[in-house]
Amino acid sequence: MNILVCLKQVPDTETQIKVAPDSKSIVTDNIKWVMNPYDEYAVEEGLRLKEKFGGEVTIIGVGPTKVTESIRTALAMGADKGILVDDPALTGSDSLGTAKILAAVIKDLDYNLILCGKQGVDDDYGVVGSNLAELLGIPQISIVLKLEVSEDGSTVKAHREVEGGTLVIEASLPALITAQKGLNEPRYASLPGIMKAKKKPLDVKTIADLGLDASEVGESGAKIKIMQITPPEERLAGKIVEGETPQEKAANLVKLLHEEAKVI
Amino acid sequence: MAQGIWIVAEQKEGELRKISFELVSEGKRLADKMGQSVTAILLGSNIKEKAPELGKYGADKVIVADDNRLATYTTDAYVSVIAELAQKEEPAIILLGASVQGKDLSGRLAARLGVGMAQDCVEFSLDNSNLVAKRPIYAGKAYATVTFKDSSPQIATARPNVFELNEPDESRSAEVIDAAFSLDDSQLKTKVVEVIQEAGDKPDLTEAELIVSGGRGMKGPENYNIIEELADLIGATVGASRSAVDAGWRPHSDQVGQTGKVVSPNLYIACGISGAIQHLAGMSTSKYIVAINKDPEAPIFQKADYGVVGDLFDVVPALTEEIKKIL
Numbered sequence: 073m074n075i076l077v078c079l080k081q082v083p084d085t086e087t088q089i090k091v092a093p094d095s096k097s098i099v100t101d102n103i104k105w106v107m108n109p110y111d112e113y114a115v116e117e118g119l120r121l122k123e124k125f126g127g128e129v130t131i132i133g134v135g136p137t138k139v140t141e142s143i144r145t146a147l148a149m150g151a152d153k154g155i156l157v158d159d160p161a162l163t164g165s166d167s168l169g170t171a172k173i174l175a176a177v178i179k180d181l182d183y184n185l186i187l188c189g190k191q192g193v194d195d196d197y198g199v200v201g202s203n204l205a206e207l208l209g210i211p212q213i214s215i216v217l218k219l220e221v222s223e224d225g226s227t228v229k230a231h232r233e234v235e236g237g238t239l240v241i242e243a244s245l246p247a248l249i250t251a252q253k254g255l256n257e258p259r260y261a262s263l264p265g266i267m268k269a270k271k272k273p274l275d276v277k278t279i280a281d282l283g284l285d286a287s288e289v290g291e292s293g294a295k296i297k298i299m300q301i302t303p304p305e306e307r308l309a310g311k312i313v314e315g316e317t318p319q320e321k322a323a324n325l326v327k328l329l330h331e332e333a334k335v336i
Numbered sequence: 337m338a339q340g341i342w343i344v345a346e347q348k349e350g351e352l353r354k355i356s357f358e359l360v361s362e363g364k365r366l367a368d369k370m371g372q373s374v375t376a377i378l379l380g381s382n383i384k385e386k387a388p389e390l391g392k393y394g395a396d397k398v399i400v401a402d403d404n405r406l407a408t409y410t411t412d413a414y415v416s417v418i419a420e421l422a423q424k425e426e427p428a429i430i431l432l433g434a435s436v437q438g439k440d441l442s443g444r445l446a447a448r449l450g451v452g453m454a455q456d457c458v459e460f461s462l463d464n465s466n467l468v469a470k471r472p473i474y475a476g477k478a479y480a481t482v483t484f485k486d487s488s489p490q491i492a493t494a495r496p497n498v499f500e501l502n503e504p505d506e507s508r509s510a511e512v513i514d515a516a517f518s519l520d521d522s523q524l525k526t527k528v529v530e531v532i533q534e535a536g537d538k539p540d541l542t543e544a545e546l547i548v549s550g551g552r553g554m555k556g557p558e559n560y561n562i563i564e565e566l567a568d569l570i571g572a573t574v575g576a577s578r579s580a581v582d583a584g585w586r587p588h589s590d591q592v593g594q595t596g597k598v599v600s601p602n603l604y605i606a607c608g609i610s611g612a613i614q615h616l617a618g619m620s621t622s623k624y625i626v627a628i629n630k631d632p633e634a635p636i637f638q639k640a641d642y643g644v645v646g647d648l649f650d651v652v653p654a655l656t657e658e659i660k661k662i663l
Contacts, residue, residue, distance in 0.1 A: 085594045085614045089477035098478065108654035109595050132447045168447060193594055195456045195473050195480070197441030202411070206447035211525035212411055214440045217588070229529070233589060234436045235348075235540035240530035242412075247525075253595055295452030297466070300481040309622055310641035312632075321644050322654035325626065328642055330662055335546070335603040336570055 073125035073225050075118040076186045077151065078204070079133045080108040081142040082194040083308040091301050098301065110189025113251035116258040117219060118187050125225055129153040130181065134173050135162060140274065147269035148261030154274040162280055164291025171203030173289055176282035177227055178208060183246055184225060189217050192252040198250075200210045205248040213241050214250040221245070338488045342366045342427040344418060345378045346437055347400075349514060350407075354543065355433035357393045361496055361502040363431055364394030370465050375399060375547035376644070377421065378454065378511070381407035384512065387390060391510025394503050398423075401515040408531070409437045411444055412524045417517045419448045422648050427489050429467050431460075434540070442493050451487035454569060458498045458621070475594040475617040496543045497600050498621075517560055541590070541597045544573035546605075547622075549592055551615075553608015553629065553648055557585035562649070563607060566656045569663070576600070577609045588596035593618035605649045613638030628652065 083089070083103045090099040107115075118129040129151040133139040136158060144152040157173050167175070178186070186205075191198030198214075205212035217238065220233035228247055232239045233254075261269070279289060287293055313328065314320030329336045343359035344351060356376070359375055363374040373396040378387055380402065401417050418441070422430065430445075432438035434456040445472040459470035463483065467490045469514045471515055484490040504564035541547060548567040550560055560574070567574045576586035579592050594614035604622035608629060609615060620624065627640035628648045637643040644651050 078551050085475075086564070087477075089474045091478060098474075120619065166452065167443070167577045168450075171447065193475065196471075196475065197443075198439055199446070199453060199455060200617030202440060206444045212440075213526060214411075215436060226458040230438075231532075235543060236538075237534050238532040239528055239628065240409075241526050242529050243526045246525065252588070253591070255643075283362050288449075295485050296454060297483050298480050298483055299483055301473070302471075302481070304476055304479060304620060307625075309638045310625075310643065312637070312643045312645060316356070318650035318654045319658075320657045321646055322651055325642055325644055325655060326658040326662060329603070329624070331628070333602045333603070333641070335624050336659060336662075 073119055073127040073187065073221070074183045075127065075129045076109050076122055076181065077114050077118045077129060077131050078109070078114070078186065078188045078200070079111045079131050079146060080189070080192045081105050081133070081135065081139045082108045082192055083181050085109065087187040091303055095300050095302070100174045105138060105141065107145055108189050108192050108194070110118040110191060110253065112188050113253065114187035115146045115149055115151060116256045117251060118213055118286060119146040119259070120256065121185070121221060125221065130155065131175060132177055133157070134170055141241055144269050145261060147274070148265040149259055149263060153272055155273065156276050157279070157282065158276050159278045161286040161290045164287050164294055166296040167197045167199045168203050168295060169253040169289040169293050171200050173279070173282065173284065174200070174204050176284050177277065182334065185221070185228070185245055186248040187249060188248065189248045197260055201248055208248070211247045212250070213242040213243060213247065213250045216249050217254045219249060232260065246263055291294055295336045300316040338426045338428040340372045340427050341370070341374050342430045342440070342489070343374065343376050343395070344417065344432045344441070345376045346433050346435060347378070347380045347383060347386065350380060350383060350386070350388055353435070355435055355494070356390065358496065358499045359431050359502055360393040360395050362494060362499040364502060366429070366460060366462060368463055374399065375427065377401070377418060379406045379417060387512045388509060392488060392504040392506060392508050395510045397511045397513060399513050399515045401517055405519060408528050410528060411440055412526055412546045413439055415444045415448060416519055416523050418445055418513070419615060421515055422449060422489060426467065427486045429491045430622055432491070432493045433435045434495045438493045440646070445600050446491045449489065451489060451491060452484045454482050454492040457492050457596055458495050461490070466490070472598070475598055475614070476620055477617050488610060497545070505613070507520050531557065541573050541575050541592060541599050544599065545602045546570055546572035547575050547592070547599060547601045547603070548572045548605045548607065549575035549577065549609060549610030550580060550607045553581040553587065554580060559649070560586070562652045562656070565656050566578050566652055566659070569656055570658055577615050578612070606640070606653055609636055610634045611639065
């Protein structure tokens with residue numbers, strides 16, 4: 073079973089986000105970049121399926137050279153090879169542009185399953201997976217908590233989180249799955265894994281290598297334009313509820329919620 | 337020339353979901369500014385009788401696609417029908433809910449139509465009849481205002497619980513139209529084989545008006561009963577911090593924050609939650625925040641409208657008792 077995992081590198085979730093002076097980007101100095109948390113579940117699931125069915129796990133990343141670090145992390149976890157599309161013309165791509173790049177990489181590959189994180193924790197779009205599935209003409213199952221591939225490797229059954237419950241969805245392979253937290257517990261890269269990862273193949277491609285035109289991707293091809301980035305409205309600390317005992321504090325809080333905020 | 341605003345209504349087991357009315361309400365406000373009409377698209381099975389409800393909230397027209405293969409949402413069937421209708425009718429803007437269904441549908445629909453899509457928006461405005469959308473990024477640590485290029489229709493999803501509902505007008509009625517569409521079984525590549533409902537009828541965290549959340553200060557899964565008791569009393573949904581979820585005390589679906597759910601209830605009561613940056617990002621758009629924590633220095637107090645410094649094991653049960661007195 074050949075599995076492709078699409079990977080993004082994002083600021084660690086601990087990061088304080090500051091708006092840059094151009095008001096169209098964020099300050100990236102001193103940011104710790106990590107593999108997108110949801111992509112870790114995708115990588116782990118790919119590795120578990122490979123352990124069961126054999127085959128290869130290929131990691132595909134888009135974007136600047138530093139993304140190599142996250143691809144190497146996935147290789148250290150046990151993936152077999154990596155592909156990075158790195159080209160200055162990619163800057164400013166929107167989700168659909170990124171999906172076009174991934175589709176161009178994938179069209180020449182032999183695969184049974186594509187795994188993505190359910191969303192990047194940076195721009196929070198959560199659509200590259202469904203954009204990509206559409207461009208490739210394969211079924212998608214998003215926000216997956218549990219995945220079972222049939223013994224013969226022809227179909228997949230996925231538990232999908234929805235409001236107030238779970239849907240169990242079946243699709244034939246090849247298909248694209250997006251991973252939700254809870255799908256598995258991602259492994260840490262072992263020291264021998266890290267050593268081995270250094271020797272695993274990592275291809276770097278440009279958009280010309282993929283036969284794409286620069287006007288289709290990057291800022292010039294983007295159909296969504298960022299006009300402005302703003303900080304959230306400052307939320308000020310309110311009042312500390314007075315009272316000598318927990319009962320008094322509780323009574324005063326209820327009074328505030330009932331009479332001032334009018335929420336209960 | 338593309339014209340009019342479409343909203344994609346959402347139904348579950350034949351009942352319209354609240355987001356449908358939020359979408360109609362916001363669609364109507366935008367359409368009035370553009371001097372155009374709002375059309376609701378309603379997909380389901382034996383669903384036509386629900387169409388007039390959308391009219392009361394502001395829909396001028398409701399296009400109903402009724403087919404037993406549309407009873408439960410599947411990506412393939414819904415995208416196929418909506419894309420076909422959109423190509424025929426050419427709306428200028430399509431709004432969907434940023435619900436699980438809408439987020440799954442929006443990306444695939446946009447890719448099929450080859451247009452841009454703005455996900456999970458909290459504010460819309462217009463620039464010469466072009467949609468301008470404001471959406472949180474980094475789970476709300478910042479906001480991006482975006483516009484569209486070469487996109488007709490312009491597609492966006494609206495975060496649940498954010499857009500104000502119009503007052504329903506009982507005298508208002510919408511023109512109800514049966515959709516003509518071709519749905520070929522060969523296009524349907526996914527199949528829903530089972531629907532597992534969670535016990536209870538509490539709204540999902542993303543749609544809840546009231547949330548009571550517990551963090552590391554709960555000390556163990558066995559103590560959540562005091563939170564559940566309070567939540568049951570006021571009809572709130574129970575949430576949890578990442579540390580409580582990672583410790584295995586609560587299911588992943590309860591997690592509020594950057595790698596969990598982003599919520600915007602009327603009231604968020606945080607019990608024993610210190611307020612890590614990822615958690616604060618996920619709940620800062622709550623209308624009112626109450627923090628109950630032993631540590632007066634906990635960062636959560638910087639965001640709370642009402643802070644109670646005290647042991648949650650004393651304060652939460654006392655709070656439940658005090659609320660009983662006024663209900």
